[in-house]
Every structure is written in C-alpha cells, then in structure tokens.
Amino acid sequence: MSSTMKRKLMAGLAVLILAAGIAVAVVRRGDAQGRTGDANLLARLVSAEAEGEPYQGMVAVAAVMLNRVKDSKFPNTTSGVVFQPGAFESVSNGLIWQRSPSNQAVSAARDALNGYDPTYGCLFFWNPSKPVSGWIWSRSIAVRIGKHVFAR
Amino acid sequence: MADEVSNAGDNADARGEGGGEGGGRGFGETEGGMAGAGRTAANWPAALLVILLIASLVFGYAQWSARRRLEVAVGNQYFNSFFDLLGNIDNVRVALSKSLVSGSPRLRVGALSDVWREASNAQANLNSLPVTHKVLARTSAFLTQVGDFAFATARKVANQQMMSDEDWDRLVKMKEQSEDLAKGLSDMETEASAGRVNWVRVAEQAKKEVPAKPGSKSTPEAVTDGFTKVDESVQHFPTLIYDGPFSDHIEKREPVGVTGTAIDATQAIEIARKFVPFDASAHTGKIQAEVDSKIPAYRVSLDAPAKSGKPDAVVDVTKVGGHVVLMNITRDIDPKKIDLEAAVTRASDFLSKVGMTSMKPTFASEVGNAAVIPLVFVQNGVHVYPDMVKVKVAMDNGDILSYDALGFLTSHHARKLPKPVIEADEAKELLSPALTVAAPPRLTVIPVETVATPEAFCWEFRGTSFGEDFFVYINAVNGTEEKVLQLIKTSEGSLTM
Numbered sequence: 001m002s003s004t005m006k007r008k009l010m011a012g013l014a015v016l017i018l019a020a021g022i023a024v025a026v027v028r029r030g031d032a033q034g035r036t037g038d039a040n041l042l043a044r045l046v047s048a049e050a051e052g053e054p055y056q057g058m059v060a061v062a063a064v065m066l067n068r069v070k071d072s073k074f075p076n077t078t079s080g081v082v083f084q085p086g087a088f089e090s091v092s093n094g095l096i097w098q099r100s101p102s103n104q105a106v107s108a109a110r111d112a113l114n115g116y117d118p119t120y121g122c123l124f125f126w127n128p129s130k131p132v133s134g135w136i137w138s139r140s141i142a143v144r145i146g147k148h149v150f151a152r
Numbered sequence: 153m154a155d156e157v158s159n160a161g162d163n164a165d166a167r168g169e170g171g172g173e174g175g176g177r178g179f180g181e182t183e184g185g186m187a188g189a190g191r192t193a194a195n196w197p198a199a200l201l202v203i204l205l206i207a208s209l210v211f212g213y214a215q216w217s218a219r220r221r222l223e224v225a226v227g228n229q230y231f232n233s234f235f236d237l238l239g240n241i242d243n244v245r246v247a248l249s250k251s252l253v254s255g256s257p258r259l260r261v262g263a264l265s266d267v268w269r270e271a272s273n274a275q276a277n278l279n280s281l282p283v284t285h286k287v288l289a290r291t292s293a294f295l296t297q298v299g300d301f302a303f304a305t306a307r308k309v310a311n312q313q314m315m316s317d318e319d320w321d322r323l324v325k326m327k328e329q330s331e332d333l334a335k336g337l338s339d340m341e342t343e344a345s346a347g348r349v350n351w352v353r354v355a356e357q358a359k360k361e362v363p364a365k366p367g368s369k370s371t372p373e374a375v376t377d378g379f380t381k382v383d384e385s386v387q388h389f390p391t392l393i394y395d396g397p398f399s400d401h402i403e404k405r406e407p408v409g410v411t412g413t414a415i416d417a418t419q420a421i422e423i424a425r426k427f428v429p430f431d432a433s434a435h436t437g438k439i440q441a442e443v444d445s446k447i448p449a450y451r452v453s454l455d456a457p458a459k460s461g462k463p464d465a466v467v468d469v470t471k472v473g474g475h476v477v478l479m480n481i482t483r484d485i486d487p488k489k490i491d492l493e494a495a496v497t498r499a500s501d502f503l504s505k506v507g508m509t510s511m512k513p514t515f516a517s518e519v520g521n522a523a524v525i526p527l528v529f530v531q532n533g534v535h536v537y538p539d540m541v542k543v544k545v546a547m548d549n550g551d552i553l554s555y556d557a558l559g560f561l562t563s564h565h566a567r568k569l570p571k572p573v574i575e576a577d578e579a580k581e582l583l584s585p586a587l588t589v590a591a592p593p594r595l596t597v598i599p600v601e602t603v604a605t606p607e608a609f610c611w612e613f614r615g616t617s618f619g620e621d622f623f624v625y626i627n628a629v630n631g632t633e634e635k636v637l638q639l640i641k642t643s644e645g646s647l648t649m
Binding site for chain 2: 054080083084116119120140152
C-alpha cells in the first residue's frame with residue numbers, strides 16, 4: 001500500500017469518526033431538549049438512585065425531592081435539592097449524567113410532579129442493606145418500598 | 153491529525169531503526185553480527201524504561217496540576233458561597249433592625265422585602281456549602297422562616313393592617329437570632345479570610361460523616377464544628393406560627409376526612425380488591441407494608457395470576473374507616489386512541505362506581521399518553537378545591553391507572569358555606585383592568601395559608617391577559633383578592649372545565 005493511499009485512508013477514517021461524534025452529540029442534545037427543567041432533572045436523579053426499583057419506589061424517590069423543596073430545612077428549589085453537596089451519592093460521583101433517564105423514570109418524575117406521593121411527605125430515603133450513617137436511623141420510618149426505606 | 157499519524161508511520165518505514173517499533177525490526181535484520189547486536193539488545197530496554205519513566209512523570213505532573221486547578225476552582229466557588237452567606241446574614245440583621253425602626257408602612261414594607269430577599273439568598277448559599285445536612289438543618293430552617301415571615305408581614309403592612317404585638321416580638325427575636333448567627337460565623341470568617349480553609353477537605357470529611365470534635369483550627373473538623381455551634385445556637389428558636397407556606401402550623405394540620413371505625417388487614421385486602429377498576433377476584437392480595445404517616449394505612453398489593461393478562465395493582469387503604477388513599481396500576485401505555493374528553497368521562501364514571509358522588513372534573517392535562525384529571529367536590533354548586541381527587545387515565549384504551557385521594561381525605565368535612573356578601577358583579581369590579589374575563593364566575597372554596605382558616609370562600613374568575621390564561625380569586629365575604637393563578641400551557645394538550 002502506497003503512503004499516499006494510506007494517508008487518504010487515515011484522513012477518511014478521521015473524518016468518519018468526527019462525523020459520528022457530532023451525530024451522537026446532536027442526538028443526545030435533542031433527547032435532553034424534549035423534556036423540560038424540573039421533570040428532566042428529577043427523572044435523571046430517579047434513574048440514578050432507583051433504577052431496578054418497583055415503579056412506586058421510583059415515584060417515591062421523586063416525591064422525596066419535591067417534599068424537600070417544600071420543607072424549610074432544605075433548599076427551596078428542585079436544583080438546589082438535587083445538587084445540595086453530599087446529599088446524593090449519584091450526584092457526587094456524576095452517575096446522574098452518565099445515562100439518559102429511562103421512560104419509567106420520566107413517567108415516575110411526572111407522576112410525582114402531579115402530586116402523587118407514596119411516601120406521604122417523607123424527606124429521607126436510604127438502602128438499609130448498605131452502610132449508612134447512624135443518625136439517619138433516628139428519623140421516623142414511614143414505609144418501605146422495594147430496597148429503600150422512607151422516613152420523615 | 154491524520155497527516156501527523158501517517159507521517160510518523162512513513163518515517164518508521166524509511167529508517168527501520170531507533171524508536172520502539174523500529175528497534176525490533178533492526179534486531180531481526182542484524183542477526184548475523186553478534187557483537188553489534190548485543191550492545192543494542194542491552195541498551196534498548198533501559199532506554200525504553202527511561203522514556204516511560206519520563207513520560208509517566210510528565211503525565212503525573214500534568215494530572216496533579218490539573219487536579220489542583222480544579223480543587224482551587226471548586227474551593228473558590230465554596231468561598232464565594234461562604235462570603236455571600238456572611239453578607240446575606242449581615243444584611244438580614246440590618247434590614248430586620250430597619251423594619252423595627254421604620255415608622256411609615258412604606259419604609260417598613262421596603263425593609264421587610266429586603267429581609268425576605270437576603271434570607272432567601274442566605275439559605276441558598278448556606279445549602280451549597282459542603283457540610284452535611286444534619287449540621288445545617290436548623291440554620292437553614294431558620295433562614296427560610298425569617299424570609300417567609302418577613303414576606304407575610306410585608307403583605308400585612310401593605311394591606312394597611314397593623315402589626316400585632318406578637319409580630320413585633322417575633323421580629324425582635326429574629327433580629328437577636330441573626331446577630332447570634334453573624335457572631336457564630338465570624339470565627340470562621342477569620343479563618344476563611346486568611347485562606348486557611350480547604351473546602352475540598354471539608355467536603356471529603358463531610359462525606360465520611362466523622363463526628364465533629366473540637367480541635368485545632370483550620371482543620372476540616374474545625375469548619376464542621378463551627379457550623380455545628382452556629383446550628384446549636386438556633387435550636388432554641390420557638391415554633392413559628394404565621395401566615396406563610398413554611399409556617400409550623402402548616403406541618404401541624406391534622407387530616408379531617410378520615411372517619412369511621414378501625415379495620416383489619418383482611419378487610420383492607422377485600423376493600424382493595426373491590427376498588428380496582430378490573431375484576432381482581434383471582435389476584436393474590438397481601439399486605440406489602442404498613443404506612444406510618446398522618447394517615448396510617450395498609451399498603452395492599454394485588455398480584456395478577458400468571459398469564460391472566462391483567463396488571464398488578466398497589467392500593468393504600470386507611471386503617472381507620474377503610475378509605476382508599478392511593479391506587480397505582482403499572483403498565484405500559486400504547487399510543488393514544490381516545491381524546492381528553494373521553495378520558496374525563498372515564499374518570500368521572502370510575503368515581504361514581506366507587507361511590508364518590510358530587511365530584512366534578514375541573515381540568516385535564518395530557519402527560520405522556522395518559523390524562524391526569526383532578527376532580528373536586530361540589531357542594532350546592534360551590535367547587536371545593538381542597539377536597540380533590542386525582543385520577544390518571546390511559547389514553548390508549550381509557551383504563552384507570554391511578555387514583556389519589558390524599559387531598560380529599562386530608563380536608564373533606566361537612567362545611568357550612570356562607571352566603572356571599574359580595575355579589576359576582578361587585579367582585580368583578582375589583583379585578584385588574586388587564587384581565588379579560590372569559591367565563592362566567594363561580595363560587596369556590598380554595599386552600600389558603602392563613603392561621604385562622606385554611607380555606608377561603610371566593611368568586612373564581614377565569615380570564616386572559618396578554619394572551620395568557622389566569623384564574624383570579626376574590627373573597628366573597630370581604631372582597632380581598634386572595635390568589636392569582638396562571639395556567640401554564642404544556643407542549644401536550646390540556647382542557648379547562
């Protein structure tokens with residue numbers, strides 16, 4: 001293979017890779033724009049924190065976010081609650097940006113925004129089989145859904 | 153990019169020696185001459201190691217300095233929040249003092265608005281610091297309530313109402329408390345001003361949740377400890393009862409709609425089985441959990457027998473009276489085939505079937521191939537908004553997907569509705585000239601955030617202004633404009649009734 005042919009091949013390959021990259025970026029942007037503001041952010045958090053949980057458990061996680069917004073002890077905006085330092089492991093480690101929310105997570109976020117709250121006003125949730133700080137057990141537990149317990 | 157790569161390849165071809173790849177080929181070619189080959193063989197692994205070492209050092213240094221730059225950038229954001237917080241709290245203190253000193257309503261409203269704005273900013277800045285929620289919860293709550301209370305008081309003053317002695321005392325107490333807050337933060341300010349606070353380490357420490365111990369200064373522990381002290385100084389603040397969404401009286405409201413006698417688990421399962429909008433006689437019913445909230449309930453799961461083609465359902469039944477609070481049926485929804493009107497009819501029919509009479513739909517909106525329809529209780533033609541039930545209908549075949557009666561059970565009771573003192577025509581005179589009324593007014597009961605009554609008896613006007621839809625509520629007893637709501641149009645369809 002002559003060196004000019006090789007050069008052409010390499011250049012062609014580079015253009016192809018670049019084009020694919022742009023295409024992926026465009027598709028992802030379109031995806032994000034389809035859903036708006038709070039619903040999208042909530043869906044991402046639900047996806048990262050409660051994937052694999054029963055549907056009620058997903059709605060419950062979104063409902064906890066919204067209950068925090070309404071509570072004086074927490075930030076008063078959805079993004080304030082989601083990005084409160086150290087509040088959610090999936091936000092601290094960037095997991096919430098690593099995948100698009102599933103349809104179920106989007107639907108769960110919308111249900112919660114419409115007022116459906118299977119936790120009846122809870123402010124905390126955690127997975128009791130994972131290590132959690134001791135003080136969290138001093139909260140009063142309202143209900144258990146799937147792997148998570150929900151508390152006020 | 154591509155050019156460079158192919159050039160490098162060409163060079164290696166031409167030389168056949170030197171560099172890692174070229175070296176291997178050179179070795180093969182000079183197989184005959186042992187002496188020359190031996191020297192090359194001994195040297196090239198060493199050269200490779202040196203190159204690798206230098207490369208890794210360069211790489212390591214680049215990574216380390218990139219990380220440092222990021223740490224400084226993140227730390228600067230935290231410094232920004234912290235110093236903003238100090239400024240906000242100082243401004244809250246000053247504005248509270250001014251609100252006490254101002255003799256005229258005009259200046260007092262101005263000062264109280266400042267309190268509201270500064271407290272709200274302080275709360276946002278406080279919550280963006282990398283300290284655990286537990287350490288800041290009370291301070292955060294205090295700041296929210298100061299802002300909320302200042303707003304409620306400003307509204308009162310603007311309404312030409314007098315501030316009560318209680319309001320006065322509260323403002324004085326809040327001023328003292330904000331002085332304590334500022335004092336508590338000043339120690340930390342000294343450390344922060346000297347640049348001795350490493351916020352990244354504070355964040356790491358917060359993650360480990362090590363209990364803060366009083367110790368040497370300028371350690372992460374000292375920062376957390378400082379905030380703990382500040383938070384403790386707030387903890388003795390009395391319960392705040394005033395007209396506002398964050399007032400403690402909102403929390404304390406007990407549900408009034410849960411009436412009847414206690415039921416047991418078996419009865420709860422039977423109630424759930426009868427309630428769901430399909431024949432669930434073959435479903436396996438069991439108590440999935442017990443909900444311990446203001447409305448204690450059994451959470452009943454109804455699991456469909458295999459291959460029945462029916463969905464599963466989860467139904468919450470109150471332990472007292474056996475009322476259904478929530479029902480959720482999970483299934484995928486196919487593309488929509490029915491319209492919003494048809495979905496509303498389905499929702500109304502379902503409510504009559506389960507014995508909820510006098511419920512009227514007021515609104516319907518489309519959310520991802522489903523319709524969400526709030527229905528309100530109507531008493532003698534008056535729409536009672538707090539007594540609300542929400543029904544979700546699948547728009548592929550009109551099945552009921554969920555039912556939410558939390559609002560209804562929280563507020564429904566036998567009400568004595570007064571006669572309107574102000575007639576519809578008189579109420580209409582009180583509307584803004586910018587509103588074009590689009591529908592005949594109707595009498596409603598709406599939820600409000602006042603201490604005395606959680607509800608207000610109002611005329612509801614639906615209208616448009618600058619191309620947007622609004623609902624305006626005028627109190628039918630005293631003519632106060634209680635609320636203005638804007639109807640936000642979503643990309644999907646909606647229907648107002």
